[in-house]
Amino acid sequence: MATKSARAPTACTSTENADSSVAARQFVRVMHPFHPLFGRQLLCVGKRYNRYGERLLLQGDGATVWSVPPQWTDLVSPDAEIVMGHGRALLRTFDLMELASLVKRLSDGAALRSRANRKDDYATDVR
Numbered sequence: 001m002a003t004k005s006a007r008a009p010t011a012c013t014s015t016e017n018a019d020s021s022v023a024a025r026q027f028v029r030v031m032h033p034f035h036p037l038f039g040r041q042l043l044c045v046g047k048r049y050n051r052y053g054e055r056l057l058l059q060g061d062g063a064t065v066w067s068v069p070p071q072w073t074d075l076v077s078p079d080a081e082i083v084m085g086h087g088r089a090l091l092r093t094f095d096l097m098e099l100a101s102l103v104k105r106l107s108d109g110a111a112l113r114s115r116a117n118r119k120d121d122y123a124t125d126v127r
Contacts, residue, residue, distance in 0.1 A: 028058065032072035042066070044075075 028044050030037040042058040045065065049055070055067045056075070070076050081092045091099075 028056065028073040028075050030058070030068060030072060031074050031078075032068075035068070035072055037066065037068075 026044050027041050029041045030039065032038060037058075037060065040060075042060060044056050045059045046057040047054060048057060048067070052069075054070055056070055056073060058066045058068055058073075060066055071079075079092055082089050
């Protein structure tokens with residue numbers, strides 16, 4: 001009896017990443033205020049998918065291709081929180097909460113390392 005083996009999920013598959021048809025090509029503007037290409041209109045030459053989701057492949061000057069999340073372009077409507085803030089809010093509440101969580105994790109790790117170093121230093125001084 002033949003058994004069907006489960007295939008491990010991959011970051012990219014050729015069918016999902018090979019979308020470079022002429023119909024998919026269009027110009028998009030990078031709207032993320034901190035991106036180096038902010039405000040530039042670039043040719044979208046395809047899409048790809050990875051573990052973080054969909055990415056647009058935008059062709060810059062010459063042969064340079066940039067991988068950009070669709071949320072950073074004018075293809076996706078602006079976030080409601082940013083619209084309600086009349087452009088004053090560059091970060092969403094969710095983004096700020098994620099940042100606070102990251103800072104806490106990093107500072108907790110630094111505190112643990114610092115505590116371990118102090119213990120070693122104290123033991124050296126006692127000897």
